[in-house]
Structure formats: structure tokens, C-alpha cells
Amino acid sequence: MIDPTTSAKATSQLVDTLPQDRAQLHDLLPFTIGDQVFAVFADQIETTAEARPAARLPRASPAVVGVVCVRGHMITVLDAAAILTGSATDWSPTLPFVLILRGNEQLAVVAASCRDTGTISAEDIEPAPDAGESNPAPALGTVVYAGERMIILDPTRLFRRAVQRRERRRRRF
DSSP states (O other): OOOHHHHHHHHHHHHHHSOTTOOOEEEEEEEEETTEEEEEEGGGEEEEEEEEEOBOOTTOOTTEEEEEEETTEEEEEEOHHHHHHSOOOOOOSEEEEEEEESSTTOEEEEESEEOOOEEEEGGGOEEOOOOOOSSOOSEEEEEEETTEEEEEEOHHHHHHHHTTTOOOOOOOO
16 A cells, blocks of 8 residues: 555655756647738637627727627637738638637637647747837747747737727717
8 A cells, every 4th residue: 555645755756856947838729810820829718619600890990800609608709910910801701710718808819720739838939029018919929830930829918909099988978
């Protein structure tokens, strides 16, 4: 019979001997919009959906594609290319792929195509230049994977950048 205290001691000694500076690995889900390749960390994606009809929103930013219904929830869909470049893509009424992001914001990112998940090292990410902006860029950086340069997105910054300088609708009495 194995003594649990001896087993715990052996495990803690093993953990102490592991190198602390080892590279942290991340799983990425790459997707394309036009000729650009983007990626989001796999742990930031709740699920993906294919061929979803989108309802357009009047007077929305070009980066807001519309809303889709996924599992009974209305999800706001953003266009990452429009957020980064300012030029909107003309999406068909049925979106090819929607990547639903984790969190309470009920956001998603539209994609023309999705690729298989890949694993990268944190050391391989080239950080995006961030000149101390009050509204930082939604790109964390870039990485070269399978011979392609991918822009890694930060979902927490996407919505803020998509609706920046837009006044929210107010009730007028």
C-alpha cells in the first residue's frame, strides 16, 4: 500500500525539480477573413457554429456584422478584419463560420473559414506594438505557424475597439 504522505512528498519534489523557465504552450484556433489569417486562443472560445443567418443592426459600426442565434442566445458578431483595418467586408446574409467567445458579453467573431487547432509556444509570439494607448489594439501580436503569419486577437479588447467613439443610444424624454 502506498502511503499518501510519501506520495505527496515525492510529487512536490518532482515539481520542484522541473525547470521554471520552460516555454508555456498555447492552443490556437486559426481562421481566415479574406487573405488575412487570425487566431484566438482555444480556451477563449466557447464553441463554433457554421452557416448562421445574421440579422443586421441599423446604424452599427462597420465592425459589427449583426446578431445570430446560437443555442437560444442572441450573440453579437464582430468582424476582426474591420476592427483592425477599418474596412468592412461584405458578408452574405448567412455567415460561413461564427466563433462564439467565452464570457458574459455574448460576442462572436465571423470567419470565412476555420482551420485546425495548433499549438504554439509563448516565446514564438511577437508582441504587437502598444504605445500606451488608452484603448489598446485588439491584437496581442503575431506568430508564424505552418508557414503563415497569424494575428492573435484578444477577445476582451475586440468589442471596445469595435464600438469606440460611438455614443450609446440614450432615452430622450
